[in-house]
Amino acid sequence: MNIALVTGASRGIGRATAILLARQGWRVAINFARRADDALSVVAEIERQGGSAFAIQADISDEAQVMAMFAEIDRQPGALTALVNNAGILFQQTTLEQLTAERISRVFATNVTGSFICCREAVKRMGYHHGGSGGAIVNVSSAAARTGAPGEYVDYAASKGAMDTLTKGLSLEVAAQGIRVNGVRPGFIYTEMHADGGEAQRVDRLAANIPMQRGGQPEEIARAIAWLLSDESSYITGSIIDAAGGR
Numbered sequence: 001m002n003i004a005l006v007t008g009a010s011r012g013i014g015r016a017t018a019i020l021l022a023r024q025g026w027r028v029a030i031n032f033a034r035r036a037d038d039a040l041s042v043v044a045e046i047e048r049q050g051g052s053a054f055a056i057q058a059d060i061s062d063e064a065q066v067m068a069m070f071a072e073i074d075r076q077p078g079a080l081t082a083l084v085n086n087a088g089i090l091f092q093q094t095t096l097e098q099l100t101a102e103r104i105s106r107v108f109a110t111n112v113t114g115s116f117i118c119c120r121e122a123v124k125r126m127g128y129h130h131g132g133s134g135g136a137i138v139n140v141s142s143a144a145a146r147t148g149a150p151g152e153y154v155d156y157a158a159s160k161g162a163m164d165t166l167t168k169g170l171s172l173e174v175a176a177q178g179i180r181v182n183g184v185r186p187g188f189i190y191t192e193m194h195a196d197g198g199e200a201q202r203v204d205r206l207a208a209n210i211p212m213q214r215g216g217q218p219e220e221i222a223r224a225i226a227w228l229l230s231d232e233s234s235y236i237t238g239s240i241i242d243a244a245g246g247r
């Protein structure tokens, strides 16, 4: 059974993606940072549905923890052939004038460096040049990479812009190694992330500005991610799907 690693799978978009991938036959590695109970409840839900999953704690901004996570995956039955770089963070809405170097570094350490090193370790396991059988990577970016998130979190938006460049560059580096690398840019999705920005009801406030007149559900993003991991998208690499209700 092939393994799919989903970072930040204890809740939100990562949780929905993990549950969908398990239904599609993947054994899913449920990465989380702090909320072990939530991660274990995702594993339990997958097993209740007849699927296979295991939880792995690792703060992806810490290289040593990422290395330990991949070593643990290596010990599991099955080969890693899919990675979803989903874990991401943002902080309180504010203008750029209020940003500190410490905050910017924290956002980039998780969203950018964490995604890079997870890609690096995945490529070492999937690439033909390493004896792997190929695979697929999906980077979960954000519509903020296009809008810039002015007055809210330009640091977060810029980190997602970096992820889009990672998607492009890595897709070309590993195209001949049997690895496809694509991205998904969600719009306003109902998850707990908005509370971290200080506005739990943000999606409802902004819904009227979305062409489709509503926020998205995590499952709607999960389906785009799962499709990009599947053979249904076998000739697609270096592409980014906007899943933002027309925004």
Ligand SMILES: NC(=O)c1ccc[n+]([C@@H]2O[C@H](COP(=O)([O-])OP(=O)(O)OC[C@H]3O[C@@H](n4cnc5c(N)ncnc54)[C@H](OP(=O)(O)O)[C@@H]3O)[C@@H](O)[C@H]2O)c1
Residues within 6 Å of the ligand: 007, 008, 009, 010, 011, 012, 013, 014, 031, 032, 033, 034, 035, 036, 038, 058, 059, 060, 061, 085, 086, 087, 088, 089, 110, 114, 140, 141, 142, 143, 144, 185, 186, 187, 188, 189, 190, 191, 192, 193, 194
């Ligand atoms: N929600 C939206 O409207 C929206 C829009 C565009 C893009 N996105 C992107 O979609 C992705 C998922 O967002 P979400 O809304 O589902 O987020 P969320 O509900 O806030 O969940 C975040 C997940 O990431 C994990 N995480 C955070 N920092 C981590 C770290 N350093 N190492 C490992 N795991 C970490 C959390 O683990 P714990 O539970 O253990 O804390 C949790 O599982 C993010 O990349 C986000 O930027 C979201």
